[in-house]
Each structure stands twice: as structure tokens, then as C-alpha cells.
Amino acid sequence: MTDPKEGFIVIIGSGLIGRSWAMVFASGGFRVKLYDIIQEQVTAALEDIRKQMDELAKAGMLRGSLSADQQISLISGSSDLKTALEGTIFIQECVPENLELKLKIFSDLDAHVNNTAIISSSTSCLSPAKMFNGLRHVKNCIVAHPVNPPYYVPLVELVPHPQTDPVTVEKTYHLMKKIGQSPVKLMKETDGFVLNRLQYAVISEAWRLVQDGVITPRDVDIVMSEGLGMRYAFLGPLETAHLNAEGFKSYCERYGEGIQRVLNTFGPVPNFSGDVAKKIDEALWDDQPDKSNQLKTRREWRDACLSHLAKLKKEMKKE
Ligand code: NAI
Structure with missing residues (x-):
């Protein structure tokens, strides 16, 4: 556990992301106050946190070195902001x-x-x-954008306001590292930050390929999960290129012209509506009548996969 003198982490908003942050901070030994406007x-x-932690412990997937009971005991609730903020060192807003708002x-x-x-x-x-x-x-303010679900996906994008003190960035960076997340620092803000800009580039080309009748929605997802995604769980696109030639410069010399040729064939930004949206939507639902159950089952499977992947990545880092 962290020294109680370190003070509290306060989570504002106890929804999906707030709960997950609370669990991540507790797994790092921090005392957490979870604040929401509604006491219920x-x-x-x-x-829900207690249930999740007990299940994670049973499955051997609990993060951190403390037991589920120890971690649960670190988290308290509050519906009074002033009380919640007493003794706080770090506030994570999740409304x-x-x-x-x-x-x-x-x-x-x-x-x-x-x-401070x-x-x-x-x-x-x-x-x-x-x-x-x-x-x-304002000097103490920053964005720490997590990826859903933060308990399994460690990336956190740190994005400063132009007046954010560099000390705030450094402190947040080290805190994120301390709780086992993987922070990256954006030097300045850009619309969509970085993860979503990369994600939107992929979604829009997937859309165009389906729209142009090149591939089915299910198969385009397989290209990612069985192809690119296999590498990208471990290496980014730049190092992937670096390793696919004799370094990144050599990759550009060998493939740069071809990449430019292909990129010049990319179409306009999709409007994300109409027949293509319907076609992709229909392809992604399976035939079972209970559609809500499909989402629940797939989300649980996704979380189990991510949790195993996180374990594997940790083991691979040790080598
Ligand atoms: P949510 O709707 O699940 O939870 C929001 C919580 O805020 C609720 O518990 C609500 O009662 C509480 N709330 C509303 N007004 C409040 C107030 N005035 N004071 C205190 N609490 C209040 O939302 P979710 O999905 O957890 O998202 C929270 C933030 O995290 C959003 O900014 C979202 O963009 C961001 N985020 C969400 C991701 C996701 O996949 N859901 C991924 C990464 C970031």
C-alpha cells in the first residue's frame, strides 16, 4: 500500500470509466475516493467494484500485489464534493x-x-x-485520456493545456507508471488526440473497402485481428516498418513510392451513414434473436482476451 501521507486520489463520476480508474489506482496501492452526484x-x-475484483482474483487476473479485500478497502465513496476533496493529491474527472457539464x-x-x-x-x-x-x-490541469477498459488496456494519452506546468505533466506521467499504465505525452493538443486519429484512419479505409465491394465487413475485421493486430499488440507501425527492412530509412527507400501510390487512391472521408452503415451493421450481428446477449458475450470475451494479452505482454517484457 502507498504511504497514507501520499493523500487521496479522487474520482469524479462513478460510471464505466470512473469505476475502472478506481480499480486501477487501488491496484497500485492508492487510497481512492469515488465521488458522484447520486449517492445510489x-x-x-x-x-460492482467488489464483485469485479472478487471475480478477477478468482480468475488470477487481479492487478497489483494486494489482495482483492485489501484493494477494496482502499476505495471509499462520497456524494459530497468538499469532503471528497479533503487531502487529495490527484483528481480524475470521469463525468x-x-x-x-x-x-x-x-x-x-x-x-x-x-x-498542489x-x-x-x-x-x-x-x-x-x-x-x-x-x-x-490551470497550471495543474491536464487530460489523461484512458482507453476502454482501462483495467486491461494500459495506454493513457496525456494532453496539456498551453498553460499546464511541465511539472504537472511529469507528475502525472510518473503516477500513471506507478499504477501500471502506459502513458504517452502529447506535446500539444490536436483534435482527436493520437489514438483516435489513428483509429479513425483505419475505420475510414475499412469503410471505403466495404463500400467499394473489395471485401466483406467480417473479412476486413479478420485482416486486422489475424494480420496487422498480431504485430500491433507488440510493435507500433513505425517500428514494424523499421524491422521489415534494414531500418526505417531503408523501408522508405524500398516501399515509399508504392505507399504513396496506394495512398493516392484513398477516397474522400466517408459520411458514416446510409447503405454502407446498414451493410456493416447487419454483417456484425449474428443470427441469434437476443441481440443484447451477443454484445454482452462478446464484450466479456474481449475483456478476457485483453486480460490474457496484458499478462503475455508483461511476460514478454521480462525476456
Ligand atoms: P458514464 O455515463 O458511464 O459515467 C458518468 C458518471 O458521471 C455517472 O456515474 C454519472 O452519475 C456521473 N455524473 C454525472 N454528472 C455528474 C456530476 N455533476 N458530478 C459528479 N458525477 C456526475 O460515462 P463514462 O463512459 O464512464 O465516460 C466518462 C468520461 O470518460 C467521458 O468524458 C468519456 O468521454 C471518457 N471516456 C470514455 C470511454 C468509454 O469507452 N466509455 C473511453 C475513454 C474515455
Whole structure:
């Protein structure tokens, strides 16, 4: 467990991402306060966390070196913001993706927080410049964008406001490392940050390939899961290229012209509606009548796969 003198981590919003962050911080030995405006929501979140941790422990997939009971005992709930903020060193905001709501939360936090606590947002795509502008504690503000589910996927994108103190970036970076996440630092903000920009490039080309009748939706997913994804779980696109030739420069010399030729055939940005959307949607549902069950079963399978992959990646790093 961390030294209690280190203070509390406060999670604002106890939904999907807030719960997961609470579990990740507790797995790193931190004391966590989970705050939500609705008390019933906090109670339900604490129950859900206990259930999840017990199941993870049974499956041998619990993160960290503490037992499930020890980790659960580190997490408490609150529906009073002022009390929740007492003794906090780091606040992770996880309320719904709505700029007005986030602005209200940050203004409340700005009024009550001490001068050293870091205020971090989980936002997927809202601009730090817009969210943190004019705050008294802007130097302590940062985006720490997780990937769903953060318990299994460790990447965290750190995105500063132009006035964020570099010390805030460094402290957040080291805290993320300490709890077993894999942070990356963006030097400045860009719309969609980095993960989603890369993801959208892939989604739009998948769409165009289906639209042009080149491949079926199911097969385009196999190209990723059985092909590119096999490498990308371990290596990024740049190092993949580096290893596929005698270094990255050699890769560019060998393949650059061909890559440019293919890229010049890419079509316009899709409108993400109409017949192609319908075709992909139909292909992804299986024939079973209970569609909600399909999503639940596939999500559980996805999480089990990710958790095994995380274990494998850890083992491979040791070598
Ligand atoms: P959610 O809807 O599951 O949870 C939001 C929680 O915030 C609810 O418990 C709600 O009661 C609470 N809340 C609403 N107003 C509040 C207030 N004024 N004060 C305190 N709590 C309040 O949302 P989710 O999916 O957890 O998303 C949270 C944030 O994380 C969003 O910014 C989202 O973009 C980001 N995110 C979500 C990912 C995802 O896949 N769901 C992935 C990465 C980031």
C-alpha cells in the first residue's frame, strides 16, 4: 500500500470509466475516493467494484500485489464534493462527455481544490484549451485520456493545456507508471488526440473497402485481428516498418513510392451513414434473436482476451 501521507486520489463520476480508474489506482496501492452526484450511483459502483475484483482474483487476473479485500478497502465513496476533496493529491474527472457539464465541474473543483493537487480529465475528445481556460489552477490541469477498459488496456494519452506546468505533466506521467499504465505525452493538443486519429484512419479505409465491394465487413475485421493486430499488440507501425527492412530509412527507400501510390487512391472521408452503415451493421450481428446477449458475450470475451494479452505482454517484457 502507498504511504497514507501520499493523500487521496479522487474520482469524479462513478460510471464505466470512473469505476475502472478506481480499480486501477487501488491496484497500485492508492487510497481512492469515488465521488458522484447520486449517492445510489456511488453505492452501486462500490458493489460492482467488489464483485469485479472478487471475480478477477478468482480468475488470477487481479492487478497489483494486494489482495482483492485489501484493494477494496482502499476505495471509499462520497456524494459530497468538499469532503471528497479533503487531502487529495490527484483528481480524475470521469463525468459524461459534455463540455458544459465538464466546465461546471472544473469550476467547482477550481474553487475547492488545494494548490498542489492535479486536476485530470478522462475526456475522449474535448479540447483541454476549452475545458481548462481561465481556471485559477490551470497550471495543474491536464487530460489523461484512458482507453476502454482501462483495467486491461494500459495506454493513457496525456494532453496539456498551453498553460499546464511541465511539472504537472511529469507528475502525472510518473503516477500513471506507478499504477501500471502506459502513458504517452502529447506535446500539444490536436483534435482527436493520437489514438483516435489513428483509429479513425483505419475505420475510414475499412469503410471505403466495404463500400467499394473489395471485401466483406467480417473479412476486413479478420485482416486486422489475424494480420496487422498480431504485430500491433507488440510493435507500433513505425517500428514494424523499421524491422521489415534494414531500418526505417531503408523501408522508405524500398516501399515509399508504392505507399504513396496506394495512398493516392484513398477516397474522400466517408459520411458514416446510409447503405454502407446498414451493410456493416447487419454483417456484425449474428443470427441469434437476443441481440443484447451477443454484445454482452462478446464484450466479456474481449475483456478476457485483453486480460490474457496484458499478462503475455508483461511476460514478454521480462525476456
Ligand atoms: P458514464 O455515463 O458511464 O459515467 C458518468 C458518471 O458521471 C455517472 O456515474 C454519472 O452519475 C456521473 N455524473 C454525472 N454528472 C455528474 C456530476 N455533476 N458530478 C459528479 N458525477 C456526475 O460515462 P463514462 O463512459 O464512464 O465516460 C466518462 C468520461 O470518460 C467521458 O468524458 C468519456 O468521454 C471518457 N471516456 C470514455 C470511454 C468509454 O469507452 N466509455 C473511453 C475513454 C474515455
